[in-house]
Amino acid sequence: MSVSTCDILIQGGGPVGLACAAWTLQKFPEAKLVLLDRNSSNDDDLVSADSRGIALSHGSKLLLDTINAWPKDFAQIHRVHVSQAGRFGRALMTREELKQDALGHIIRYRDIHITLRQALRVIQAKCPNFVWEHIQKDTQESQIQAKCIVHAEGGLFKTQDWVESGKDYGQSALVGLVEVENAEPHQAWERFTSEGPLAVLPSHYGSNILNLVWCGSPESSQRRLELSDDNFLIELQAEFGSRIGRFLKIQDRRLYELGLNYRKEITNGNEVWIGNAAQTLHPVAGQGLNLGLRDAFLLAEKLVEVFSGSIEEHSPANIHNALQSYAQSRKVDRTTTIGLTDFMARVFTSNLAPIVMARGLALSALQWLPPVKTALARQMMFGRR
Numbered sequence: 444m445s446v447s448t449c450d451i452l453i454q455g456g457g458p459v460g461l462a463c464a465a466w467t468l469q470k471f472p473e474a475k476l477v478l479l480d481r482n483s484s485n486d487d488d489l490v491s492a493d494s495r496g497i498a499l500s501h502g503s504k505l506l507l508d509t510i511n512a513w514p515k516d517f518a519q520i521h522r523v524h525v526s527q528a529g530r531f532g533r534a535l536m537t538r539e540e541l542k543q544d545a546l547g548h549i550i551r552y553r554d555i556h557i558t559l560r561q562a563l564r565v566i567q568a569k570c571p572n573f574v575w576e577h578i579q580k581d582t583q584e585s586q587i588q589a590k591c592i593v594h595a596e597g598g599l600f601k602t603q604d605w606v607e608s609g610k611d612y613g614q615s616a617l618v619g620l621v622e623v624e625n626a627e628p629h630q631a632w633e634r635f636t637s638e639g640p641l642a643v644l645p646s647h648y649g650s651n652i653l654n655l656v657w658c659g660s661p662e663s664s665q666r667r668l669e670l671s672d673d674n675f676l677i678e679l680q681a682e683f684g685s686r687i688g689r690f691l692k693i694q695d696r697r698l699y700e701l702g703l704n705y706r707k708e709i710t711n712g713n714e715v716w717i718g719n720a721a722q723t724l725h726p727v728a729g730q731g732l733n734l735g736l737r738d739a740f741l742l743a744e745k746l747v748e749v750f751s752g753s754i755e756e757h758s759p760a761n762i763h764n765a766l767q768s769y770a771q772s773r774k775v776d777r778t779t780t781i782g783l784t785d786f787m788a789r790v791f792t793s794n795l796a797p798i799v800m801a802r803g804l805a806l807s808a809l810q811w812l813p814p815v816k817t818a819l820a821r822q823m824m825f826g827r828r
């Protein structure tokens with residue numbers, strides 16, 4: 444079905460756009476909402492798509508549970524070990540000291556994406572005015588007139604055509620699945636190397652198959668992408684060390700360019716930007732999608748408030764005020780998460796001697812000052828509301 448007018452238009456059927464549609468429709472099934480989705484309507488077409496492991500926080504799990512969109516394949520993180528290659532300073536965070544079932548969960552992007560699509564289809568069955576339109580990849584402009592336009596077009600750094608505020612870290616992330624000899628179940632490792640962070644994270648395939656996110660200069664990352672499997676594993680072993688035994692196998696290597704892009708203003712008139720369309724972060728702290736889901740959840744609440752009321756309440760002035768109030772409510776969480784991630788991306792990749800020293804001290808302080816560690820972990824797990 445094709446429509447030309449609606450109340451709410453969501454552009455982008457990635458995880459954040461889907462979640463925003465689902466939370467809006469769950470609370471207000473009559474919403475006149477159109478979702479424009481560039482992906483195929485067939486889930487099978489996404490199965491071989493993006494397989495990178497994404498760390499989702501406990502807060503995100505609680506949010507996704509409300510719409511039955513928690514994927515069945517995931518790995519829990521019970522401990523995170525943070526260190527820097529060849530220097531002093533390390534910190535260990537455990538679920539016990541934070542009194543949580545898990546510090547986080549690792550899930551493939553495509554599983555999050557497909558599970559959200561399935562959850563939205565279930566909700567769709569009770570929504571007479573909801574239209575989910577699959578459009579061509581090269582369709583740029585929507586012809587649909589909407590009272591409110593939600594931009595959830597997402598994107599990766601450098602594939603985005605706007606850089607209002609941001610920076611190029613001169614880094615790429617090489618991701619893949621790596622098999623090792625002797626991994627501790629549920630343990631995540633984050634190691635800061637001279638070129639960037641190297642994370643080895645659990646996967647649902649078993650305790651010795653791990654998700655790798657290796658950040659380095661674009662040149663080194665490209666070279667590592669092209670190495671034979673054997674030579675790649677030798678380099679990885681040299682950088683990571685022998686804590687989890689030998690690295691035996693690598694598969695599904697992919698490269699992503701990294702940087703920070705964010706909008707200072709996330710609303711303009713009747714338009715609002717959420718998820719990666721509002722901010723694209725370095726993956727060092729695993730916060731991009733977690734922040735985007737919080738955007739989607741809080742925006743859905745505002746949309747329901749405005750559009751479930753009488754027609755007079757949908758006036759342009761009311762919509763504008765609701766979006767302004769949404770933007771205000773996101774300020775602290777956005778600023779903190781963007782700032783913390785940017786700080787980590789810069790500080791943990793610097794080789795300047797005073798910064799290396801301060802970094803070692805900071806990791807030691809984290810280890811020996813439980814309140815600081817708890818505060819940081821809570822920010823990572825729940826964000827600020």
Ligand SMILES: Cc1cc2nc3c(=O)[nH]c(=O)nc-3n(C[C@H](O)[C@H](O)[C@H](O)COP(=O)(O)OP(=O)(O)OC[C@H]3O[C@@H](n4cnc5c(N)ncnc54)[C@H](O)[C@@H]3O)c2cc1C
Nearest residue numbers: 455457458459498596597598718719726729730731732733
């Ligand atoms: C290597 C790497 C590791 C990461 N690890 C983590 C992590 O551990 N934890 C975490 O929280 N985050 C992580 N992230 C970030 C996370 O992937 C993003 O924050 C998240 O995907 C954003 O979701 P989104 O829906 O906003 O955008 P996207 O995932 O980019 O989805 C946007 C969708 O909109 C569609 N689209 C684009 N233009 C249009 C249009 N004009 N009309 C209609 N549809 C359109 C696209 O096809 C796409 O399907 C990582 C990112 C990278 C690169």
